[in-house]
Amino acid sequence: MDGFLAALAISFGVIFVAELGDKSQLMAMTFATRFKPLPVLIGITVATAVVHAVSVGIGYGLGAALPTGWIALVAGLAFLAFGAWTLRGDSLSDEEKGKAERTNRSAIVAVSVAFFLAELGDKTMLATITLATQHGWLGTWVGSTIGMVAADALAILLGRFLGKRLPEKAIKYGAAALFAIFGVVLLIDAVSQLT
Structure with missing residues (x-):
């Protein structure tokens, strides 16, 4: 159980940090202006659970097939790349914003489909794959799903009730710094395993 809790945390x-300021968080805010918060949150949860289950499966399979030193090296480099990606930032295209605003289908189905498609190949999916190579699959799946849903719930609440924007620069720099720290720690671990 100790490994499960560590993977979950x-x-x-x-x-949670990766999702702050991410494109899907902006989508959550946009959907929350059109639909009630609960159906939006349910749709996000369904899509996230499915995408992260696939991500964990890929990561866990890679973790079982590759030596841990090389996994730590690749994971460290990936987290440094995630930090750079976070600094670059995300935004919704006009087409993506239009889909979020115009959809006439059920809110849960619309949000689920939009989030599923938006998350394919996104940094949170890649981060989940990376985490699953290092930690237990169940804790990684539960933790990553809850982390993303919590970050998107925060976006919904802030967007809906406060009507203010998140302080983008502070969030962007803080998230990038945390990714860099994780990346450096993993690289140090990789070097110690490979030497």
Whole structure:
């Protein structure tokens, strides 16, 4: 159980931070202006659970097939790349914003489909794959799913009730710094395993 809780806590923290200022968080805010918060949150949860289950499966399979030193090296480099990606930032295209605003289908189905498609190949999916190579699959899946849903719930609440923007620069720099720290720690671990 100790490994499960560690995987859950690490995955929650990493994915929560990765989601701050991400494109899907902006989508959550947009959907929350059109639909009630609960159906939006349910749709996000369904899509996230499915995408992260696939991510964990890929990561766990890679973790079982590759030596841990090389996994730590690749994971460290990936987290440094995630930090750079976070600094670059995300935004919704006009087409993506239009889909979020115009959809006439059920809110849960619309949000689920939009989030599923938006998360394919996104940094949170890649981060979940990376985490699953290092930690237990169940804790990583639960933690990453809860972390993303919590970050998107925060976006919904802030967007809906406060009507103010998140302080983008502070969030962007803080998230990038945390990714860099995780990356450096993993690289140090990789070097110690490979030497």
